[in-house]
Structure formats: structure tokens, C-alpha cells
Amino acid sequence: MKRFALNSATTKRWPLPELVAGCVDAGVPGVGLWREDLAAYGVDNAAALVREAGLAVTSLCRGGFFDAPGWLEENRRAIDEAAAVGAPVLVLVSGGLPAGSRDLDAARAHVGEAIGALVPHAQAAGVRLAVEPLHPMFCSDRCVVASLGQALDLADPYPPEAVGVVIDTYHLWWDDQVWTQIARAGRENRIACFQVADWVTPLPAGVLLGRGLPGTGCVELRRFREAVDAAGYAGPVEVEVFAEQVWARPGRAVLDEAIAGYLTHVA
Amino acid sequence: MKRFALNSATTKRWPLPELVAGCVDAGVPGVGLWREDLAAYGVDNAAALVREAGLAVTSLCRGGFFDAPGWLEENRRAIDEAAAVGAPVLVLVSGGLPAGSRDLDAARAHVGEAIGALVPHAQAAGVRLAVEPLHPMFCSDRCVVASLGQALDLADPYPPEAVGVVIDTYHLWWDDQVWTQIARAGRENRIACFQVADWVTPLPAGVLLGRGLPGTGCVELRRFREAVDAAGYAGPVEVEVFAEQVWARPGRAVLDEAIAGYLTHVA
Incomplete structure (x- = not known):
């Protein structure tokens, strides 16, 4: 269990204090948080809650969306929040194509420039940026970074301690x-975060909330964990599942199933 | 208009005789057919209908689904039907993972072997097999071939006149x-078929029927056409759109919009 982490999006409707108590009770050492968690409880309160429970914050989701107005200031705030809550990593989801645009190359070039614009602030804050490639089904409206190779290419101009990738x-x-x-x-020393969810079909409308808890789908999860280990990664393994039918269940039941799936199919 | 072709899946509910008459009236030189069209009218009847109208059959969809029982015989029948209807190309959609399997490498290796098993029959029939990579969102349940590079790797062991790819x-x-x-x-002389549809969001549940007519989405369609041309392809450009809201409209209206979109955004 020492590498297991619960990403709070997996139990989206579990209030943070209950999530923290549940993780402590279940022997979970780390949690991945979302900016929404911090907004709901206040950054300092949320940070104190997690710290006093002895939990590590493994990552903060998320910065990015570089196609949105005000992205630079918003991402600087996200970096500050990551630092405040003790998250070593800020996950970046790049955003999609600007409205009406077909210029994918330009959107991807802008992502590279946006990351560069954030590097000094992130380094000063002691937060590592982590570029997350999303499944290509999200390419137009959520993340133009659609493969690990592409994420690594985007990270390449910057020092690995400043910019990594999410797997x-x-x-x-x-x-x-x-x-x-x-x-x-x-x-290239870029693995900043490792997240686990399973692939299940049929996908729901909008495709955002179609993930499965580990072991419920067709992904070779253990092979991934062994591959990141073989690549030198020894950090947390976050279970991060977005799914309406998972969110509808009690947080503790979901946590227990996530742990069981992790132990059986990942660890 | 000399390269435009209507794939019959775009106007799924337009009966074949009306589709053929509509294409002739609109000056469309070619149609891509489905095995369902042939089953509905009889292979010989359908072939005569199209031939007597002076239309070229640009492709037959589809063979593949190598994870299904009886795939070998079924694909031999598909090759025979392509030959009977005068289609130079049989599109192959590989099928997904076998039920309960997580072994994507094995499924992909099986696709390569299955293609090899079909090559002699296809060559004897004068039909070129065309491996179609599908969007990765279909990888588990419809097509384990998820990129053009992978399709080309699968085609590589076989002569290019026997096995090409669909773009x-x-x-x-x-x-x-x-x-x-x-x-x-x-x-590598592998471009056997070029099909055009646009990407629109949000995707519907099940994600199969979410395509857009050319010009309604965010794909750089002309760039693709110019790229296949620059690669030496001079064959038909099939408009192939699966979408419930397109199917619900009169066939001729859809055809006219497909032609307009083709002329504005592709040609």
C-alpha cells in the first residue's frame, strides 16, 4: 500500500474531511487533490486537514487549458495552490482547439510556449509541471496533447525537474x-505522475465519465506499472476514475474497491 | 467532381436504387458500398444496378472482425462479394479485443496473421485488402489497429498490390x-482508399455515430487530401459519415451537402 494514492476525483462527492478520514482509516498514504477541493474548503484549511492527517498530497489537478482567456494568471494561481498544499506536481491538461479553429499544429505550438511561460514561476514555487497526454477522443475539446511521445516532445526544451509528464x-x-x-x-527523467484507470465500454455521451476502477476493464495495468518502474519511477500510483456510477456510490466503498483493484491488478 | 464518391453509409436509409439514381443525377462518379447493401438487394442485382448506371464502385465495406468466430470464411465471402460488385478494394476493420482479454499485442499479432491468411484468396479474386486504422476510442471493441503507422506495419509483410491501407x-x-x-x-505504395469525415463534439453515447459532414467540424480536410495527393494517391475521395442526425435527413439533401462540403473543404 505504500505507493497507493486516491485521486479525489474518483470519489467526487465524498467531502474532503470524510475522504481524509477514510484514507487514514484504510491505510492510504497519499491523495491527489483537485483545485475544486481547495476552493471548497480554502487552500490553507485543506492543506492543514491533509497535513494533520499525515497524508501526502501526491499531485494537484489541474492547470492548463491554455486556450482559455486569462490562462497565464490562472495557471500561476494553480502553481501557488500546489505549493501551498504541498503538492510536488501540478498536472497540466492543455485544452483543445480554440473555438472555430482547425489549426492543430498552432494549438500544439501554443501549448509549448505556454509551458515555457510557466516554468520560472513553477521553479520559484518548487512545483513540477506535468504535461498530461489525454486520449485522442479528447483532442478537439479538452487536450491537444494526444500521445506520450508528443508530451515528451513538448517537455523537451525545459529542465526535467521543472517539466515532466503524466502517464x-x-x-x-x-x-x-x-x-x-x-x-x-x-x-529523460520526465515521469512526474502515474495515474491508473481502466477502459470500459460502451462510452457514455460526452465520453468524459466512462472510466472504470482498476480491474474492471481491458487495460494491462500491471504491465504499465512494471514499465514505469523499469523506467526508474518509484513514486505514487494514483487511482483516478471519473464515472457517474462510481460517484453515485459511498466514498468508502469506492475507496475499498480501488484498493482491492490496485492490489490485484496493479501492485 | 471526378474524384468524389459517396459512401453509402452516409445515407444509410436511402434505398440503393434511389441512391444510385441520385448519384447519377448529381454527377457523382463513384460509390462506396457496404455488404449490407449487397445483402439487401442481392450481390448480382446490386452490381448490375450500379454498373448499368455507369457508377464506379470505389470500395466495399467491410471485412475484418478477426476476433469473431468464422472470420476466415466470412472474409473470403467478403472478398468474393467485392470482386462480384467490381470493388477494387475491400476495407478491413480488424475487430477489438476478444471478450475478457487484455492482451492487445496478441490481438494485433492475430490481425497480422489473419491478413496473411486472406492474401492468396484476395489476389486470386483481384481484390486489394485495405487495413483501416480506426480512432483509438474504438480500440477495445471495434479495431485494435489504432494508427496509420500500425496499419502500415501490419501491411508490410505483404505485396502492396495485395494489401494497402485506408486513410x-x-x-x-x-x-x-x-x-x-x-x-x-x-x-510504400499502400494508399488503397481515402475517406473523409469531420470531427464534431460532443460525442454521442457509444461514439460510433458522432461524425460530421465535411466542413462541419475541426479536421484539416484539405491538408489531408493534399497530403495523400503528394504521396502519389490519385484515387477517389469517399465521403463516409455515420451520424443519426444525418441519417434522419433525405438522402439527396445529404448528398448535396456532402458534395458542397467536399468542394469547399476538400477538393
Whole structure:
């Protein structure tokens, strides 16, 4: 259990104080938080709550959305929040194409520039930026970064201690290049975060909330964990599942199933 | 208009005789057919109908689904039907993971072997097999071939006149490697079929029926057409859109909009 972490999006409707108490009770050492958690309880309160419970904050979701007005200031705030809550990593989801645009190359180039614009602030705050490639089904409206290779290319101009990548099994499992790219990510010292969810079908409308808890789908989760380990990653393994039918259940029951799935299919 | 072709799936509820008459009236030179069209009218009747109207059959959809029982015989029948209807190309959609399996590498290896098993029959029938990579959102349940590079790797062991690939804008637009791979496909003489649809969101439940007519979405359609042309492809451009709201409209109205979108955004 020492690497297991619960990403709070998995139990979206579990209030943070209950989530923290539940994690402590279940022997969970770390939690991945969302900015929404911090907004709901106040950054300092949330930070104190987690710290006093002895939990590590493994990551903060999320910055990015570089296609939105005010992205620079918003991302600086996200970096500050990550620092305040003790998260070593801020996950960046790039955003999609600007409204009406078909220029994917330009959108991707802008992401690279936006990351560069954030690096000094992130370094000063002691927060590592982590570029997350999302599944290509999100390419137009959520994240133009659609493969691990592409995320590594975007990170490449910046020091690895400032900019890493997120490896999320849900987004990357279909890619026949992913094993090569995980090895590359290790060599280049870029693996900042490892998240686990399973792929289940049919996908729901909008496709955002179609993930499965570990073991309920078709992803070779253990192979991913072994691959990131072989690439030199020894950090937390966050279970991060967005699914309406998971959110509808009691947080503790979901946590217990996430732990069981992790132990059986990932660890 | 000389390269435009209507794939009959775009006007799924337009009976074949009306579709053929509508295409002739609109000056459309070619149609891509489905095995369902042939089953509904009889292979010989359908072939005569199209031939007597002076239309070319640009492709037959589809073979593949190599995870299904009886796939070998079923695909031999599909090849025979393609030959009977005068389709130079049989589109292959590989099928997904076998039920309960997580072994994507094995499923992909089986696809390669299955293609090999079909090559002699296809060559004897004068039908070119065309491996179609589908969007990665279909990887588990419809097509384990998820990128153009992968399709080309699968085709590689076989002569290019026997096994080519399908380049479909809907499935490939997100891939930052696609331009390189289109050039490779040209060098390796593998471009057997070029299909056009646009990407629109939000995706519907099940994600199969979410395509847009050319110009309604965010894909750089002309860039794709120019890229396949630059790679040496001079064949038909099939408009192939699956969408409930398109199917609900009169066939002729959809055809006219497909032509207009093609002329404005592709040609």
C-alpha cells in the first residue's frame, strides 16, 4: 500500500474531511487533490486537514487549458495552490482547439510556449509541471496533447525537474508506441505522475465519465506499472476514475474497491 | 467532381436504387458500398444496378472482425462479394479485443496473421485488402489497429498490390505522426482508399455515430487530401459519415451537402 494514492476525483462527492478520514482509516498514504477541493474548503484549511492527517498530497489537478482567456494568471494561481498544499506536481491538461479553429499544429505550438511561460514561476514555487497526454477522443475539446511521445516532445526544451509528464493508463493504453515512450520518459527523467484507470465500454455521451476502477476493464495495468518502474519511477500510483456510477456510490466503498483493484491488478 | 464518391453509409436509409439514381443525377462518379447493401438487394442485382448506371464502385465495406468466430470464411465471402460488385478494394476493420482479454499485442499479432491468411484468396479474386486504422476510442471493441503507422506495419509483410491501407480523416486527424506516415504510405505504395469525415463534439453515447459532414467540424480536410495527393494517391475521395442526425435527413439533401462540403473543404 505504500505507493497507493486516491485521486479525489474518483470519489467526487465524498467531502474532503470524510475522504481524509477514510484514507487514514484504510491505510492510504497519499491523495491527489483537485483545485475544486481547495476552493471548497480554502487552500490553507485543506492543506492543514491533509497535513494533520499525515497524508501526502501526491499531485494537484489541474492547470492548463491554455486556450482559455486569462490562462497565464490562472495557471500561476494553480502553481501557488500546489505549493501551498504541498503538492510536488501540478498536472497540466492543455485544452483543445480554440473555438472555430482547425489549426492543430498552432494549438500544439501554443501549448509549448505556454509551458515555457510557466516554468520560472513553477521553479520559484518548487512545483513540477506535468504535461498530461489525454486520449485522442479528447483532442478537439479538452487536450491537444494526444500521445506520450508528443508530451515528451513538448517537455523537451525545459529542465526535467521543472517539466515532466503524466502517464495515465486510461489515456495511453491503446498506443503501440507507449512502451518505447515510457522507456524514453524514464531515460529523460520526465515521469512526474502515474495515474491508473481502466477502459470500459460502451462510452457514455460526452465520453468524459466512462472510466472504470482498476480491474474492471481491458487495460494491462500491471504491465504499465512494471514499465514505469523499469523506467526508474518509484513514486505514487494514483487511482483516478471519473464515472457517474462510481460517484453515485459511498466514498468508502469506492475507496475499498480501488484498493482491492490496485492490489490485484496493479501492485 | 471526378474524384468524389459517396459512401453509402452516409445515407444509410436511402434505398440503393434511389441512391444510385441520385448519384447519377448529381454527377457523382463513384460509390462506396457496404455488404449490407449487397445483402439487401442481392450481390448480382446490386452490381448490375450500379454498373448499368455507369457508377464506379470505389470500395466495399467491410471485412475484418478477426476476433469473431468464422472470420476466415466470412472474409473470403467478403472478398468474393467485392470482386462480384467490381470493388477494387475491400476495407478491413480488424475487430477489438476478444471478450475478457487484455492482451492487445496478441490481438494485433492475430490481425497480422489473419491478413496473411486472406492474401492468396484476395489476389486470386483481384481484390486489394485495405487495413483501416480506426480512432483509438474504438480500440477495445471495434479495431485494435489504432494508427496509420500500425496499419502500415501490419501491411508490410505483404505485396502492396495485395494489401494497402485506408486513410480516413475522422480516425487519424489527431495524430501528430500522420503526415509522416501518409508520406510513408505513399512511398510504400499502400494508399488503397481515402475517406473523409469531420470531427464534431460532443460525442454521442457509444461514439460510433458522432461524425460530421465535411466542413462541419475541426479536421484539416484539405491538408489531408493534399497530403495523400503528394504521396502519389490519385484515387477517389469517399465521403463516409455515420451520424443519426444525418441519417434522419433525405438522402439527396445529404448528398448535396456532402458534395458542397467536399468542394469547399476538400477538393
